[in-house]
Amino acid sequence: MCGISGFYNLNRQQVDHSVLHNMLRTQSHRGPDSSGIFYNNHIGLAHNRLSLLDLSDNGKQPFENEDYVLIYNGEVYNFLDLKKDLPNINYKSTSDTEVLFHYLIYHGIEKTLSKIQGMFAFAWYNKKQDKLYLVRDKIGIKPLFYGVDKNNCLWFSSELKAIHKVAEFDPDSIQMLFSSIGGIAEKSRHKTLWKNLFTLSPGHFVKVENSSIQKVQYFSINSYVNEKEYNRLNNLSIKDVTSEFETIFDKAVKQLLISDAPMGAFISGGIDSSLIASHASKHQSDLKLFTANILGKYSEFSDAQKVAKHLNRDLFHYDFEKSMGIRDLAHVTWHYESPITVHFNALPFSNVSQLAREHKVKAVLTGEGADELFLGYPRLLTRRYNKIIRTPYSMLDKIYSVIPTLKRYMNSSEGSTGLTQLFQLATQGFSRQLLREEGLEAYGFLKNKDQVEQYLSIQMINEGIVSLLWRNDRMGMMHSIESRFPFLDESVMAFALNLPTKFKIGRTKRFHNYKHPFLTDKHIVRKLGEKSLPESLYRKKKNGFPLYGTRDMRVENKFLHNGVFSNLFQLTNYQIDYMINNSKPYHIALIAMFEVWGKLFLEKREISEVDELNQKYLKII
Known part of the structure; x- marks a missing residue:
């Protein structure tokens, strides 16, 4: 706002x-x-x-x-x-x-x-x-x-x-x-x-x-957890739970549409944003839809078009070419205020925000929160396969345990290697570990396995959603666009955090996703989607806003010569060359993202000057 x-x-x-x-x-x-x-x-x-x-x-x-x-x-x-x-x-x-x-x-x-x-x-x-x-x-x-x-x-x-x-x-x-x-x-x-x-x-x-x-x-988000409410929901059928969720979600969407200025919705063609657009369209006849068309193999534009056609709404799109990642990097980093190492898709996000502003929209609804609350990330589902996946290691671990010295020799984490991770956790004050203890305690009325799985939604709100909210705020507000999040409405969160996992992770005979072939993520969200969306949309697997980014970036050595990174580590240009020539391009790209941030905020260079260096020494292939 x-x-x-x-x-x-x-x-x-x-x-x-x-x-x-x-x-x-x-x-x-x-x-x-x-x-x-x-x-x-x-x-x-x-x-x-x-x-x-x-x-x-x-x-x-x-x-x-x-x-x-x-x-x-x-x-x-x-x-x-x-x-x-x-x-x-x-x-x-x-x-x-x-x-x-x-x-x-x-x-x-x-x-x-x-x-x-x-x-x-x-x-x-x-x-x-x-x-x-x-x-x-x-x-x-x-x-x-x-x-x-x-x-x-x-x-x-x-x-x-x-x-x-x-x-x-x-x-x-x-x-x-x-x-x-x-x-x-x-x-x-x-x-x-x-x-x-x-x-x-x-x-x-x-x-x-x-x-x-x-x-x-x-x-504390843990205060949403209520044993009585969990038990009530646990005794309902999937039909009744879906009906209750529909009432809560629709009310949240309607409430978040309150505005005296034009509003829109960002859509990707995925289930979360499509569901929001569907419910919002019932309450606002002039709702405008916006999307980024990532040109090339990552494009989901056809699915976004399906949403617009199904809802009979105008769809405005921004065609994002991979070269634009370098073109916009300095300007976006200035607004991002942090090295863009996680969400490189912030760049097309910024362009869609600009597009919305050009169409006189001031606020948009977005789908953040659904994956966190209703377990939409594949890694949250594949946890159930961990025991099978780790069987060979577990067997070897038992064998090596017979000879402790051999186990220490074979397991690198027994030495000082794990210190890097320890230091990384220390930079965050071990906040995720401390929050985990509090969150698990909130679900203390459940058995250990159910307790851990139920806690995942709180964990994702405490950890995963933070950087997404940062991205949405910065990329929206750089063009004076406010993002609103129906899935993060208090009533929706309270419902989700008390909803038993059996309604979040569904079983299917279909080959839904190769990462979790017979399990469906966000089961309750997809069930609600059945009521208002075409099957191709409510069954669509999660893609996560993919695009050409840091994994496709190449960095010329001179970009890091005598720079912020080399100064921080006291490295000569000769040592920088060795590092670049003997490291994974992805790792060097992440360091380059830090360098871009450093040139702007530590060396206090002008955006135009940093942009010129980016264009000269960085490339997405």
């Missing part, structure tokens, strides 16, 4: 108000419709507005009275219900922002956070008490970064670059070291690639009072 930013000097010393204007300019793409600031010497709040509800100036922010100030990014979908809990107020707008403002005044921060449903990040300031709250939504759909600099000033913003524009934070060499391995920066729930600069964790708020900072957790 918007971009927020600001500061609070913990020494209560004056900060020049011009920094707010610099932050506003840096995040102008997040809210091009209007901007505003609140300033009072040691505290400043700034807001870039993307108007979706109440397009008039009445919805401008900051929202302020003599006692309080609010800047807010996101959507509170149940704001009309919240109005009923408030006294008679002479509202000056029809926005959810104003409802949130008054709800905070009358009910306080804790009750407000227990009641509001949606995606949000906001700053709430009490003028009289000089107390500031920074808040992020329950699963981290909307971004918020914060950190205290060497001058004891707290900075916060929706994007890191807005903070970098006005404050100095040192890069974290340890985080950077592992940033090319699995996209650590955008997958972390609290760390960034900068020292003392953090992502506010999902379901948390920061309270600033009496020059001190306190981080508080107000929500």
Whole structure:
């Protein structure tokens, strides 16, 4: 919806108000419709507005009275219900922002956070008490970064670059070291690639009072788990469960369509986005559909066309050629703010967002969350075959166990080799391991096998969805497009996390997917799809937005000469040449993605300059 930013000097010393204007300019793409600031010497709040509800100036922010100030990014979908809990107020707008403002005044921060449903990040300031709250939504759909600099000033913003524009934070060499391995920066729930600069964790708020900072957790996704509800669903038939899911899902889609500006949907031709488009079309007659046509062997355009034809909706597409991956890399990395090592498909995603904006759309529905909640990733299903797959190793392991010294010799993980993985986990503060313990405990009423499998959905929300939300936010907002996620609606999540696995993983006599031939992923989602989609769509296997990317990239040696990577590891050009000539091209490509990020954010080169280097030394074959 918007971009927020600001500061609070913990020494209560004056900060020049011009920094707010610099932050506003840096995040102008997040809210091009209007901007505003609140300033009072040691505290400043700034807001870039993307108007979706109440397009008039009445919805401008900051929202302020003599006692309080609010800047807010996101959507509170149940704001009309919240109005009923408030006294008679002479509202000056029809926005959810104003409802949130008054709800905070009358009910306080804790009750407000227990009641509001949606995606949000906001700053709430009490003028009289000089107390500031920074808040992020329950699963981290909307971004918020914060950190205290060497001058004891707290900075916060929706994007890191807005903070970098006005404050100095040192890069974290340890985080950077592992940033090319699995996209650590955008997958972390609290760390960034900068020292003392953090992502506010999902379901948390920061309270600033009496020059001190306190981080508080107000929500855990484990709280959705309910033994009674699990048992109720477990006793239902697949028909009854599908019917219940249909009611919940359709209500979520309808609720997320609330907007005074044109809306659309991103589709791929896969079951998740097709199902969303199908339900959304029932509630909005002018819904526009958008897709990326990845030219060549990865194209799924024909399936996206099937969806549009079936729903009788206009389909707008962007033809993405593999050379465009290099063409757009510098610009996209600038907005991505992290090395693009995991989601190279962010590049065509950015083009589709631009296409939507060109057609006057401001918000889109997307399918993220279905794979995580309903077990759509093949590796989550093939776990059931692990025992069979590992049989030869298990037999050898038993044989080697007779002679422990032989086992240690044959098993490289017994030595120091495993330290690399240990170090990687340490960069994330072992958050996934600690969250796993909490999540398994939530399903403690189940047997061990069922407990572990049921936990997978929580695990994927805690881990897998984080980088996807990062991608969608950055690639949408670079063109002032807000992404909304029906599968991540609170009612859908509560249903999914209590839904027994037998309704998520189905059995079939068909050869559904060579990775799990007789098991169907997202069984309940596909059953719902049967009611509104052609068979070719609701049976379609998951493809995962494939395209030519880093596995197809070739890097000329000079690109890494005297660069950020060589400086980090203190490597000569001769050593860089050896590394490139004796390593897998894919690994070098990942390092090149780090190099692109480093040239932009560490060397502070212009996008045009980095683009010129990319075009000269990088190629997708």
